[in-house]
Amino acid sequence: MAIAVTVFIAILFFVLFLLIPEPHEKKDSSAPLIQGRAYPSTLSSTDLFHMACSQCHNLPPLTHRDREEWRILVLKMNRKMMQTGKQYLSPEQVDPLIDYIVSQQKSF
Ligand code: HEC
Numbered sequence: 001m002a003i004a005v006t007v008f009i010a011i012l013f014f015v016l017f018l019l020i021p022e023p024h025e026k027k028d029s030s031a032p033l034i035q036g037r038a039y040p041s042t043l044s045s046t047d048l049f050h051m052a053c054s055q056c057h058n059l060p061p062l063t064h065r066d067r068e069e070w071r072i073l074v075l076k077m078n079r080k081m082m083q084t085g086k087q088y089l090s091p092e093q094v095d096p097l098i099d100y101i102v103s104q105q106k107s108f
Pocket of ligand 1 (some may be wrong): 027055056057061086
């Protein structure tokens with residue numbers, strides 16, 4: 001008898017355990033990924049480089065990268081700007097900024 005009660009209670013706890021809801025990551029789907037805002041389209045690429053790229057660190061030396069590598073880097077940096085709520089480059093500003101960087105780059 002005692003063993004039956006023990007087994008019953010064990011099963012009961014097992015079932016209750018299965019009923020515990022999974023912890024859910026609290027995701028606020030209403031929170032926008034992009035918190036900041038884009039720079040105005042009137043700014044030149046020179047201004048954009050000096051303003052946007054100095055928000056988190058000193059301006060990088062313009063060396064060592066070909067155009068494709070700069071493109072990947074600028075897109076990565078722009079993603080950081082968006083994710084951290086900084087002012088970021090609008091899609092139309094990305095290519096001219098890369099052109100500017102490549103034109104300023106010391107030959108390598
Ligand atoms: C939101 C902050 C932020 C902004 C704005 C930002 N960066 Fe960065 N940057 C970082 C961080 C963090 C790192 C180091 C980590 C990494 O490389 O991901 C970094 C690293 C770099 C590096 C070194 C990468 C390497 O691989 O050696 C370069 C070059 C660079 N940034 C260029 C830029 C340029 C150009 C801009 C403007 C388009 C810019 N950054 C704007 C945060 C930022």
